[in-house]
Amino acid sequence: MAPKNLEYLHKLPRTKKWKKNISNGQKALGDKHWSKKPEVREKFRLSHLGKKLTPFSEIHKQNMSKAKSGKNNPAWKGGVSSERRRIWVTVPYKNFRIEVFERDKWICQSCLKVGGTLEVHHIKSWKNFPNERLNVSNGITLCEDCHIIANRIQRKYEQP
Numbered sequence: 001m002a003p004k005n006l007e008y009l010h011k012l013p014r015t016k017k018w019k020k021n022i023s024n025g026q027k028a029l030g031d032k033h034w035s036k037k038p039e040v041r042e043k044f045r046l047s048h049l050g051k052k053l054t055p056f057s058e059i060h061k062q063n064m065s066k067a068k069s070g071k072n073n074p075a076w077k078g079g080v081s082s083e084r085r086r087i088w089v090t091v092p093y094k095n096f097r098i099e100v101f102e103r104d105k106w107i108c109q110s111c112l113k114v115g116g117t118l119e120v121h122h123i124k125s126w127k128n129f130p131n132e133r134l135n136v137s138n139g140i141t142l143c144e145d146c147h148i149i150a151n152r153i154q155r156k157y158e159q160p
């Protein structure tokens with residue numbers, strides 16, 4: 001459980017002035033910040049070097065050979081991500097995206113933000129509905145943030 005004073009801190013309203021104070025404080029620190037000190041940087045550098053030079057333990061070696069890539073890996077899911085990437089670069093998929101964007105006037109259909117990074121969300125998921133992947137009426141324009149939320153909600157409600 002978080003200490004009481006931390007809880008209190010999280011409950012404080014984040015006023016503009018307070019935020020400004022924080023950022024000013026960080027700016028004022030500048031090169032005096034501990035991570036900017038040369039001796040600290042050198043320590044970091046050495047500790048990272050040290051990590052690379054440490055010989056692999058036997059257990060680590062066993063784990064590495066178990067963690068085979070691709071189809072030898074028991075966690076292999078049929079190459080979904082590489083398949084997805086392959087389809088994303090095709091002309092039909094690019095056209096599908098543009099059609100969805102144009103229908104939605106390049107506006108996030110959730111928060112109505114214009115511009116920024118827009119993505120096409122598949123209402124019926126990419127994974128479970130392969131036949132709906134290029135169906136414009138299954139696509140909806142969302143901004144990056146809303147897309148993350150939409151995917152989270154989708155995973156929760158759409159059973160594979």
Ligand SMILES: [Zn+2]
Pocket residue numbers: 108109110111112113142143144145146147
């Ligand atoms: Zn949005």
